[in-house]
Amino acid sequence: MAGKGEIAKGETGRPRRLAGVFYDISERKALEARLLAANETLEARVAERARQLAATSARLEETERRFHLLIDAVTDYAIFMLDASGHVISWNPGAERIKGYSAAEIIGQHFSRFYTEEDRQKGVPQTALATAERTGKYEAEGRRCRKDGTTFMASVVLNAIRDESGQLLGFAKVTRDITERKATEEQLRQAQKMEAIGQLTGGVAHDFNNLLTVMMGNLEHLDRILAPAQSTQRIIASALRAGSRAAILTHRLLAFSRRQALAPEVLSVNKLVAGMSELMRRTLGETILVEAVLAGGLWSTFADANQLENALINLAVNARDAMPEGGKLTIETANAHLDEAYARRHGEVEAGQYVAIFVTDTGTGMAPEVVAHAFEPFFTTKETGQGTGLGLSQVYGFIKQSGGHVKIYSEEGEGTTVKLYLPRYRGADDIVDDSEETYELPRGRSELVLVVEDDPDVRDYTVEMVGDLGYSVLSAADGASALRLLDSHREISLLFTDVGLPGGMNGRQLAEQALRRQPRLKVLFTTGYARNAIIHQGRLDPGVEIVFKPFTYSDLAMKIRQVLDDQLAGPLRS
Known part of the structure; x- marks a missing residue:
């Protein structure tokens, strides 16, 4: 209440x-x-x-x-966001590793800077954004640019991001560096092509040998039973000579297809090369200097001595034809270890220890497209009638049949190096050759070397060689890229640069700027020309160290070590 x-x-x-x-x-x-x-x-x-x-x-x-x-944590992929107009708004460590830009440098910049100039002119970045906006997704593979100016093969996925109302907010972009994968795929395709050609040529050669056996046997029988007559004997002799030449061709085809009969033995490569000196001089003539650089303590290999000798003669003949005005042929031996990384880059190679033979000439060199086909049978750049195109294919087949590996490095106007690798023999009767020079090549102590070379094939070859010698290696294609690397890697001990570089800065100018930044830096030049920025009237400028192209493994090993160990080496003089 x-x-x-x-x-x-x-x-x-x-x-x-x-x-x-x-x-x-x-x-x-x-x-x-x-x-x-x-x-x-x-x-x-x-x-x-x-x-x-x-x-x-x-x-x-x-x-x-x-x-x-x-x-x-994802460093193998560049993962970043773009706003609706294509400007970068986020950046992961993988993007920094692959493209070279830090987040502070790139956020706010338009993503088109990652494309080549050619692609930008074609409007490829705009097409990518438009396609992703229209369909929700854009996928492509192509060349992309790094901060240092180098390019790489990239796999790119671009996804549009929208809010609940369907309004475009921006794009998610994922980029992966597939350069190594593409190279491996190309090597696999080349290996499969060579294998297919080998099977075809091997079958043809086998059948052709059977036909030649019947033809030449009957010709010899006719020669025995027919009454002596000058015209008849001349015809039969001519036919027999043609048959013999055909037999040589089929033998080369069988060598390429890896079906030739081999008689392998425990072999000292140094002794074989040394024993060929007179034969090489007769084959090459007086205008070509032949030099053998034989490593001490060279391992033995298990291979057919006659076929290895034939392979070296084939390489020497090719070198002679590339030096019509004369030159120098160097045959160098070395113990080599091809590691897992090298084996991954060259799909058909097994990692392990090899006896290496490097055959280097100072000839005209080959263009990259010629190198790509050099081992294919019947491929030749010589005039009609001057060669069969089977010499290098025979070398390739023999090395592969012996379990080895072969690689060509060449630069137009500079020369060619063919590198043969035969597996090290480890049997009880292994022979370590100490009869030749007993010095060991000087090796690196993990010093960091910056290689600057505009030709990608020569750059890759040089980087590989310097790495094999025990040095850490960085590389650049031009002076501007090299200076950026020098600024970000103060621990670089040696600048190894070609004299002729693109981009308005030659090797001499690069060295001068590099020494202003790092006065204690050592510099080694390389060139294939006798007249350039550091050579005048056939004389080197004062304070200049140089190794001439084509340089051998031992040339480079000794020169790099000499320059690094020279306490008196100072800045270049103007």
Whole structure:
């Protein structure tokens, strides 16, 4: 119950009467109780909802943290975001590793800077954005640019990002460096092509040998049974000579297809090369100087001596034809270790220890497209009638049949090096050749060498050779890229640069700028020309160290070590 009253007072101020009203508030109290209970329930629900939101927010923050950890841990892929117009708004460590830019350098920049000038002129970046916006996704493979100016083969995926209403917010971009994969695929295709050609030529040669056996046998039989007659004997003799030449061709085809009969033996390559000196001089003539650089302590190999000799003669003849005005042929031997990284880059190679033979000439060299086909049978750049195109294919087949590896390095106008690798023999009758020069080539002590060379094939060859000698290696294609590497790698000990470089800065100018940055830096030049920025009237400028192309393994080993160990080597003089 609830009540309300009023007191009436008299003239004297004393209370005279009380008037009051009483009413039932049971329903109101019940409503208040229900309202209080509802408030308490609502507050509990709000508190639970707040707790759930806090837990969800914490989970989202943890998920986002883990996502960023995942993105940052991925270094094989460049993962970054673009705004709707193509400007970079995020950048992961993988992007920095692959492209060379730090996040501070690249965020806010347009992604088209990663494309080659040719692709930018064609509008490829704009096409990529338009396709992703229209279809939701863009995928492609192509050349992309790094900060240092070099390029790489990239696999690119670009996805459009939209909000709930469908409004375009930007793009997610994933780039992977597939240069090594592409090179491996190309080598595999080449190996498969060579294998297919080998199977075809081997079958043809086998059948052709059978036909030649019948033809030449019958010709010899006719020569024996026919009465002597000058005209008849002349015809038969001519046919027999042609048959003999055909037999030589089939033998070369069988060599390429790896079906020739070999007679392998434990072999000292040094002794074989030394014993060929007179034969080489007669084969090459007086205008070509032949030099043998034979490594001491050379391992033995298990190979057919006659076929190896034939292979070296084939290489010497090719070198002679590339030096019509004369020149120098160097045959060098060395112990070599082809590691797992090399084996991965050259799919058909097994990692391990090899006896290496390097045959180097100072001839006209070959263009990259010629090198790519040089081992194919019947491929030749000589005039019609001057060669069969089987010499190098015979070398290739013999080395492969012997379990080895062969590689050509060439630069137009500079010369060619053919590198033969035969597996090291490890039997009980292994012979370590110490009859020749007993010095060991000087090796690196993990010093960092910067190789600057604009020709990609020569650069790859040089980087591989310097790495084989025990040095750490960086490489650049021009002076500007080299200076950026010098600024970011103060530990570089030696600058090894070609004199002739593109981009308005030759090797001499590069060296001068490099020495201003790092006065203690050692510099070694290379060139194939007798007249350039550091050679005048046939004389080297003062303070210049140089190794001439084509340089041999031992030339480079000794020269690099000499320059690094020379305490008196100082800055170049102007």
